[in-house]
Amino acid sequence: MTMYMIGPSLFAISIAGKVALGAGLLGAAAGVIGSFAVLKRRSLVGDMIAHASLPGVCLAFLIAGSRDSDALAIGALLAGMLGVGCVAVITRWTRTKDDAAVSLVLSVFFGAGVVILTYLQNHGTGGQAGLDSYLFGEIASLQSRDVRRLAIVLGLVLIGVTLAFKELRLATFDEEFARSQGWPTLAIDFAVLGAIALVTVVGLPLCGVVLVAAMLIYPCAAARCWSNKLAVVLVIAAVIGALAASGGVLLASFPAIGGPIGEWSAWLVGSTPPPGPMIVLTGAVLFGLSLCFAPEQGLLAKLIRDANLRHIIGRDHLLRSLYELTEPQLAARPGVTLSQLADDFRGRSAQLRRLLAEIENEKWIERSGDSVRFTSAGLNRATQVVRAHRIWELYLVHYVDIPADHVDGGADDLEHLLPPELVTRLETELATAGRLPPNLKSIHPL
Amino acid sequence: MTELLANIDVRAVLVALVTNIACALAGVFLVLRRHSLMGDALSHAVLPGLVLAFLFTGSLGAGPMLLGAAAAGLATALLTQLVASSGRVSNDAALGVVFTALFALGVLLVKRFLGKIHFDIACVYEGSLLNAALDTVSFGGVELPRTLWQGLLVLAIVAGCLTLFWKELGISAFDPVLATTMGLSANKMHYLLMLLVSLTAVVSFQAVGSILVVAMLVAPTATAHLLTDRLMPLVVWATLLAITATLVGYAAAVRFDFSPAGAMAVASGALFALAALLGPRHGLVSRVVGNLRVGRRIRRDDLLSSAYRREESGVAAPIAASAAVAEIGGGLLAWWAYVDLLRKGLATRSATGLTLTELGRTEGAQLVRAHRLWESYLVEQMGIAEDHVHAAAHEVEHFLDAELRERLAAERPAGEKDPHGRVIP
Numbered sequence: 040m041t042m043y044m045i046g047p048s049l050f051a052i053s054i055a056g057k058v059a060l061g062a063g064l065l066g067a068a069a070g071v072i073g074s075f076a077v078l079k080r081r082s083l084v085g086d087m088i089a090h091a092s093l094p095g096v097c098l099a100f101l102i103a104g105s106r107d108s109d110a111l112a113i114g115a116l117l118a119g120m121l122g123v124g125c126v127a128v129i130t131r132w133t134r135t136k137d138d139a140a141v142s143l144v145l146s147v148f149f150g151a152g153v154v155i156l157t158y159l160q161n162h163g164t165g166g167q168a169g170l171d172s173y174l175f176g177e178i179a180s181l182q183s184r185d186v187r188r189l190a191i192v193l194g195l196v197l198i199g200v201t202l203a204f205k206e207l208r209l210a211t212f213d214e215e216f217a218r219s220q221g222w223p224t225l226a227i228d229f230a231v232l233g234a235i236a237l238v239t240v241v242g243l244p245l246c247g248v249v250l251v252a253a254m255l256i257y258p259c260a261a262a263r264c265w266s267n268k269l270a271v272v273l274v275i276a277a278v279i280g281a282l283a284a285s286g287g288v289l290l291a292s293f294p295a296i297g298g299p300i301g302e303w304s305a306w307l308v309g310s311t312p313p314p315g316p317m318i319v320l321t322g323a324v325l326f327g328l329s330l331c332f333a334p335e336q337g338l339l340a341k342l343i344r345d346a347n348l349r350h351i352i353g354r355d356h357l358l359r360s361l362y363e364l365t366e367p368q369l370a371a372r373p374g375v376t377l378s379q380l381a382d383d384f385r386g387r388s389a390q391l392r393r394l395l396a397e398i399e400n401e402k403w404i405e406r407s408g409d410s411v412r413f414t415s416a417g418l419n420r421a422t423q424v425v426r427a428h429r430i431w432e433l434y435l436v437h438y439v440d441i442p443a444d445h446v447d448g449g450a451d452d453l454e455h456l457l458p459p460e461l462v463t464r465l466e467t468e469l470a471t472a473g474r475l476p477p478n479l480k481s482i483h484p485l
Numbered sequence: 486m487t488e489l490l491a492n493i494d495v496r497a498v499l500v501a502l503v504t505n506i507a508c509a510l511a512g513v514f515l516v517l518r519r520h521s522l523m524g525d526a527l528s529h530a531v532l533p534g535l536v537l538a539f540l541f542t543g544s545l546g547a548g549p550m551l552l553g554a555a556a557a558g559l560a561t562a563l564l565t566q567l568v569a570s571s572g573r574v575s576n577d578a579a580l581g582v583v584f585t586a587l588f589a590l591g592v593l594l595v596k597r598f599l600g601k602i603h604f605d606i607a608c609v610y611e612g613s614l615l616n617a618a619l620d621t622v623s624f625g626g627v628e629l630p631r632t633l634w635q636g637l638l639v640l641a642i643v644a645g646c647l648t649l650f651w652k653e654l655g656i657s658a659f660d661p662v663l664a665t666t667m668g669l670s671a672n673k674m675h676y677l678l679m680l681l682v683s684l685t686a687v688v689s690f691q692a693v694g695s696i697l698v699v700a701m702l703v704a705p706t707a708t709a710h711l712l713t714d715r716l717m718p719l720v721v722w723a724t725l726l727a728i729t730a731t732l733v734g735y736a737a738a739v740r741f742d743f744s745p746a747g748a749m750a751v752a753s754g755a756l757f758a759l760a761a762l763l764g765p766r767h768g769l770v771s772r773v774v775g776n777l778r779v780g781r782r783i784r785r786d787d788l789l790s791s792a793y794r795r796e797e798s799g800v801a802a803p804i805a806a807s808a809a810v811a812e813i814g815g816g817l818l819a820w821w822a823y824v825d826l827l828r829k830g831l832a833t834r835s836a837t838g839l840t841l842t843e844l845g846r847t848e849g850a851q852l853v854r855a856h857r858l859w860e861s862y863l864v865e866q867m868g869i870a871e872d873h874v875h876a877a878a879h880e881v882e883h884f885l886d887a888e889l890r891e892r893l894a895a896e897r898p899a900g901e902k903d904p905h906g907r908v909i910p
Contacts, residue, residue, distance in 0.1 A: 082578040083522050090696065132769060133761045139707045142521040143757060146700035150750020153696075157744035249529060253585030260574045260582050309597035316589035316596075323586035330571055338571060 055292045061181045062318065063285035064189040065242050066254060068196045070280025071273050072234045073255030074262070078211050078269075082260075083141060084123070084232065086252035088239045090145040091122030093152025093248075101159065108185075108244065115240035122148050123232050181245060192241050196234055200273065207231070208269050250315040257283060257322035264326075264333040283325050287318030357384070357394045358421040359428060361404070361413065372418060374410035423459075430465045437469070494739065496630050497618040501731045501749065503636035504689040505701045509727035510643050511681045512702035513720055516710070517658040518678070522577065523562075524702035526584035527679065528686040528695035530561040532591030535687060540598055547635045551684055558683025561587060562676055614745050617692040635688045643681050647720075650677065655716055693746040701727060704753035711760040711767045726756055777818070784822035786852050786883050787813040789831060792841050793849030797910075803838035850910040855885040857903035857910075858893040864904040865897065871904045 069085075076084050095118025096111050103110035122144045129140040200207060209217045210227045218224045235255065242251040258280035262272045291314040294305035308317070331338050360383040364375045377395075384391040395411065398404050403417030413421065489495055515524055534557025538549040561583055568579035617632040624634055647654065653674055657664035661671035682702065689698045709722035734749030762769050791812055795804060804812075810819045826832050831845035841849060859878040863869045869877075885893070894909075903909055 077574070077578045077581075080575045080577055082575075082581040083525070086525065086581070129761070133711060134767055135707045135710065135761075136516075136519050136521075138519050138521040139516050139703050142525055142699050142703040143707055143754065145525065146696050146703065146750050147754030147757075149696045150700060150747040150754070153694075153744045153747030154738075154751055155743075157747065158741065161742045249585055249588050252581065253589070256578055256581040256585070260578050263573045264571075308593060311596070313592060313596055316592045319585050319589035320593065323582070323589070326582060330568065330573065336573060 055289065057183065057186060058181045058292075058314075059285040059288045061186040061189050062245065062288045062314070063281040064186070064193045065238070065245060066258070066280035066282070066284025066318070067277040068189070068193040068238050068280075069242060069251070069254040069284075070258030070262075070276035070278075071200055072196050072231070072238050073280075074259035074273055074276045075207060075211055075231050076235055077256055077259040077263075078272075081137075081141075082256045083252065085235055085239050085255035086249065087122060087126070087141045087145045088119035088232075088236045089243060089248045089251050091148035092116070092119040092236075092240055092243065093149050094118050094155055095121075095152075096243075097152050097155035097159065101155070111244075112240050115243060116236055118148065118152075119236040119240060120233060123229075123236065177244060185245070189241060192237060196238065199230075199234065203227070203230075204270070211269070246315040246318060250319050253319045253322060254280060254284065257319070257326050261322075261326040261329040264329040264336050279322075279325050279329075283322035284318050287321040288314050290321060291317040353390055354394055354398065355424045357391070357398065358403070358417070358424045360384075361411070362418075362421040362425050365413075369418065372413045372415075374407065374412040376410045378409075380411075426466075427462050430462055430469065433469055434465050490627075490629065493615070493618055494735075496621075496633070497614045497745070498731070498735050500617050500630050500633045500636060500692050501614060501735060501745065502728060503633060503640055504685070504692050505727045505731045505749070506724055507636060507640040507643050507685045508689055508698055508701035509705040509723045510640075510647060510720065511678070511685045513647075513706045513723055514654045514658045514674075514678055515682060516703055516706040518661075518675075520675075520678070521703045521707075522580060523679065524682055524686070525699045526565075526580050527558050527561055527682050528690060528698040528702075529591075530584040530587040531557045531683050531687045531690075533557055533587050533594055534560075534683075536591055536594040536599065540594075547638060550635070550687060551639070554683045554687030555680055557587065558679050558686075559676065561683075562679040614692050632688065632692050636692075639684050639688045643685060646677060646681055650674065654678070693749065697746040697750045700750035700753050701730075704730070704750075704757055708753070708757045708760045711757075711764040726753070730756055780818050781822045781825060783883050784813055784819045785826050785831075788819075788822060788826055788839075789841070789845055789849040790852040790856065790882070792832065792839065793846065793853050793910075796841065796846070797853075803835060803840045805838040806834065809839050851887075851890070852882050854910045855890050856882040857905075857907060858890055859885065860905070861897060861901075861903050861909070862893050874904065 073082075073085060076082055092115035095114035095116070097114075098118075099110045099114025102114075125144045125148075126137065126140045129135050129143070130137045135143070206217075206222060206227055209220075210222065210224050210231075214224050217227075238255070239251055242254060245251075246254060258276035259272065261279045262275035265275050266272050290304070291308075291312045294301050294308065294310050294312065329337070332340075334340055357380075360380055361375055362369070364379055365373050380391060380395075381388060395404070395406075398417065399406055399411075401417075402414055403420055404411045405414055512521075512524065515521060531554040534553035534555075535550060536553075538553025542549040561580075564583045565576070565579045568574060568582060569576045574582070618630050620631050621628050622631045622634065653664070653669045654677075656667065656669060657671035657674040664671040664674070685702075686695065686698045689701065693701075705723035705726040706719065708726050709719045712722055713719050730749050730753035734752040735745050737743075737752070738745035738748040760768065763771075765771060788809055792804065792809065806823060810823055813819055813822075826845070827834055830842060831848060832839050832841050834840075856878045859881050860874045863874040863877060864871055901909075
């Protein structure tokens, strides 16, 4: 009795596990090899190959006379590579640009596939040859044989990429240089495209046309947010590809497991969600997360950096205002009333209050009633800021030939980014040219 | 008229014609701006917009459908720009990320909400021209297929926008930076284009499927671009090509009983191949023929100048044809040049061999003159070593016209010999 109860669910789990394993292998292979397409700015080559392989599938079906998946895969591979060849010929021999050539080959090949397919259907040889599963994938139909095949493909891709890593890296990032060094860039190119075609046609029956193209793009796009080094990008892409694919498949099986989770997910995505779209959407979520939250290069990190920079700029402006308001008697460090400062920060009184509190905390100013005055540390700090500002202004006027009444804004933007060495160098240059005005000499650091 | 319209084939062809012409027109600037892949992306990405519009309004009327498509198209363009502006991924990858996600969302929505209703998702790919032709509505007393009404509406919108923004679209297609500096926002034109493509895609794909939409967006313009260099003729050509592909494709589909949409895509591809091979100026054949002609002329020139040099060095005996041909490198092209030489009356053939005619002697003298003037120029003006100039002069001699020769001659004292000490004829 117990056996009878457990049997089916174990069976279900083992199927889900096998499917997830197969999908993970495919995701990892697509992630690694797709990275080379994405980094070479031809992300949609997978899309093209996937569409262009349809006539090959149909012809293989016609010739082999059965739905033998090896024959279909070989047909798909040949047609896909023929498509790649056609794009190469069109861009080389006609004035048609690569984007138009890719779209053209994609649609015309696919149209030819549809023609053959409908011909087979209407003339009774093919029956419903399963266009639906070809277009949208049937990952649930995954068999042990497919898992083995996927493992072999992943192994081949990993071995190839590891062995030819140096060549691939150079051919990806600087093809001109690679060619000038006498490397066979064309052969490398076709090897990469062949590998992409291989992964695509193996993935086709599982995920469908559009979605297998997506599996080539997402992992690298997400991995690029995390690193600038090719080896790291490849590893992350493999992991993300595997996660997205197996995660999507598992999510797609949630409605079937019952319980609150099952009911909730069934409400969200329907009782039998197609795994292909679930894989892509999982990939999209992983990509979105990477784009937003990756350290250093994520959007959030960028926002924080921008806010920090704006804050520093505001603080420097306040220091400069204080400095310039008291410039004639700086050494005496006279007090400045808040209303005087408010003129420079018109409309930004909240910011002014916050900044004042902050530099008071830093012990750069002392407050007494309604007026503030520099501490000596504060005066030092303000001197540096003003010096950078004026030197940059001078540099713009004398070396970049910008009219004097246009430089203040530009100097405002850049002075905060000038490293101290550059300020010193500019100062020396201006002094040698005899163009360092006396008021600047007087604010030379104490 | 009414009887004609009752014919299912006529209706189907009309639907296909209207949607395909709309696609071809919208595709002109898409291809010229090198955004063809946007067509592929948008024709998939409009799916969720379509499904959502259907879910909210419960109908697939023209209004909600076009609104849904427009929203999805703009969302694709905006999201792509947003992702690309992060600076981490290039434009094409951003596009790939966005449109596949939207398409996956669309497929999921279809399976989730429309599973029970008839919404054959495979028809997104190949369309169903027959269904489109059968589903008719009456409007103003005329009963026409629903898709035809929608197609006419979209065709009017596309043609109207093209007429209104002709100049702006043109400038931003060829030089977006110039357009922006002139105060025409290339970006706005980009969004307008995305809008037009989404509208045509959504109407067309019910009838002919998303992939034929791509073919019809791209192929007519790509083909027309092989035939003409001017914008207005390009639009006319693209329209004519779309019509031809539609008619040929439909006829073949009826004759052999397969998918008309697929056949039209293949027909448009075949037209492209034809133009690429036989186009008047950019065609492969005309370029090969042009190259052969130039090759023949160069070898004919070589025959002339080598015969002239022989006479100049005092060898009066005619040279055997095979020896003359072998002297300039041999090969079929050289023999062809030899035949041409005789036909043009530049040389005569006798039993012993080849002799220059007076005409041939003058031409040979001009070639040798060009050769030696160029050598002198390279040595005297450019300071290149004497033993390096022959090969360069050998190439340039064919392309120096009379004016240039005399200008070169004017650069140096008359009667002076060339760097190798030979007289300049």
